[in-house]
Amino acid sequence: MPPPSARALTDMAEGQYLAGMNDALAALVRAQPWFQGLTRAHVDLIGAIRKCEKASEARGEVQSVQAMLAFAAEQPWYQDGVDEAEAEGLKGAFEAYAESLSDRNAPPIGPVLRTTIASGLFTVVDLPESREMVLLAAAEDPAQGQQALAMAAEYLPQIELLVGAYPYTFLYIMITDLPEVYAGLSYDEFITISPEYVDRQTIAHELTHSTLYGIFPIWFEEGFAHFMEYYLTGTLDEGAATHTAGLQVLRRGAQLDLRPKPGYDDVDYLAERAQGFLFIKGIFDTNGIDAVVGPVRSLRTRTVNAQELVWTFAQFGTAEQQQRLAGFVCQDVLGATRDYCAMAARARP
Ligand SMILES: [Zn+2]
Structure with a gap:
C-alpha cells in the first residue's frame, strides 16, 4: 500500500486533531513550516499536541502547550527543518508532558522540559519486543543529558531481551538534585x-x-534492580561484596527473611533489599540467568505476592539445586511458602 499523500495526511490532521483545538494553538500548528509537507510522524506529533492540550485544560490552564510549541520553534535544531526523528522526539516530549499533567502521582516535568527542548535531548530507539519508543532527558548540562540517553539506549534493549517488553511509549530521565540518600x-x-x-x-x-514498576514486592523489585545493575555491567561479585558488607553494618544476616516484622523500619527496608539481591544472585549462581529472568517474565502479567515469588524460584531445578538455593532463604520462610502455596492451590476452582 502506498503511503498516504500529504493531502490525505493534512485532511487527517485537520479532521482528527486541529478541528478540536483552541484557535490560537491550531493557528500556531498550521503556521509551522513542516505543516506544508506533512508526514506520518508530523501527524502523530499534532496528535500528541492535542492530547497535551486536553490534559492541560483538565488542569485548568490553556497557555503552556502553546508556549511549549512556540519555544521549540525557536531552537536551532528545529529551525533547520523538523525531520522524522525530531518529529518523533518532540512528540515524545508532548506525550511526557501530557502524562505528567494527567497522572497526579507523576513528577511535574513542566519546569525541566525547557532543557529537553532547548538542547534536543531525545532519541528514538527500536526495542526488540515493543519496537519504537522515545527516550528523553532533562539536564542543566546538555552533555550529561546526552550521556544518560546513550547509556539508556544501550541498556533498555538488553533489559527488554531479559525480562520482556518495556511497557510505555516513552522514558523521561530527569537529571536533578535529589536528597542525599538517593542516587x-x-x-x-x-x-x-x-x-x-x-x-x-x-x-x-x-x-x-x-x-517492572509496581508488580513485585519492594524487596524483590529492589533486589532485582540491584541484580540487573551489576549483571549488565559485569560487576556481580562487587555487588555481592557491597551488600554483604552493608548487611554486616546493619547487623543483619544474609538470608532473606520474609516473616512479618513488628515495627518494620528503615533497617528492615535496607536489609531486605540487600537480602533480596543476594537471594537473586544465589539463583543466578546456582541455576543461571534463565532461572532468574524466566520466572520474572512469567510473573509480570499480574501483581505478585512474596510467597508466590519465593516459591516459584524455590521450585526450580533439581533437588540438589533447591538445597543450595534454600541456603539463601531462612527455613521458616520456605516452610511458610510451601504451606501457603498448598492452600492457594486448594482454593483455586
Ligand atoms: Zn531502586
Whole structure:
C-alpha cells in the first residue's frame, strides 16, 4: 500500500486533531513550516499536541502547550527543518508532558522540559519486543543529558531481551538534585537521577524499575534492580561484596527473611533489599540467568505476592539445586511458602 499523500495526511490532521483545538494553538500548528509537507510522524506529533492540550485544560490552564510549541520553534535544531526523528522526539516530549499533567502521582516535568527542548535531548530507539519508543532527558548540562540517553539506549534493549517488553511509549530521565540518600528514583516512565550518579549502574538500576514498576514486592523489585545493575555491567561479585558488607553494618544476616516484622523500619527496608539481591544472585549462581529472568517474565502479567515469588524460584531445578538455593532463604520462610502455596492451590476452582 502506498503511503498516504500529504493531502490525505493534512485532511487527517485537520479532521482528527486541529478541528478540536483552541484557535490560537491550531493557528500556531498550521503556521509551522513542516505543516506544508506533512508526514506520518508530523501527524502523530499534532496528535500528541492535542492530547497535551486536553490534559492541560483538565488542569485548568490553556497557555503552556502553546508556549511549549512556540519555544521549540525557536531552537536551532528545529529551525533547520523538523525531520522524522525530531518529529518523533518532540512528540515524545508532548506525550511526557501530557502524562505528567494527567497522572497526579507523576513528577511535574513542566519546569525541566525547557532543557529537553532547548538542547534536543531525545532519541528514538527500536526495542526488540515493543519496537519504537522515545527516550528523553532533562539536564542543566546538555552533555550529561546526552550521556544518560546513550547509556539508556544501550541498556533498555538488553533489559527488554531479559525480562520482556518495556511497557510505555516513552522514558523521561530527569537529571536533578535529589536528597542525599538517593542516587535515583523512578515512577512508571519517569526517572530522576542525581547529577553525581549519571553512571552505568544507576541507569541500569532505574531502567529495571521502570520496566517492572509496581508488580513485585519492594524487596524483590529492589533486589532485582540491584541484580540487573551489576549483571549488565559485569560487576556481580562487587555487588555481592557491597551488600554483604552493608548487611554486616546493619547487623543483619544474609538470608532473606520474609516473616512479618513488628515495627518494620528503615533497617528492615535496607536489609531486605540487600537480602533480596543476594537471594537473586544465589539463583543466578546456582541455576543461571534463565532461572532468574524466566520466572520474572512469567510473573509480570499480574501483581505478585512474596510467597508466590519465593516459591516459584524455590521450585526450580533439581533437588540438589533447591538445597543450595534454600541456603539463601531462612527455613521458616520456605516452610511458610510451601504451606501457603498448598492452600492457594486448594482454593483455586
Ligand atoms: Zn531502586
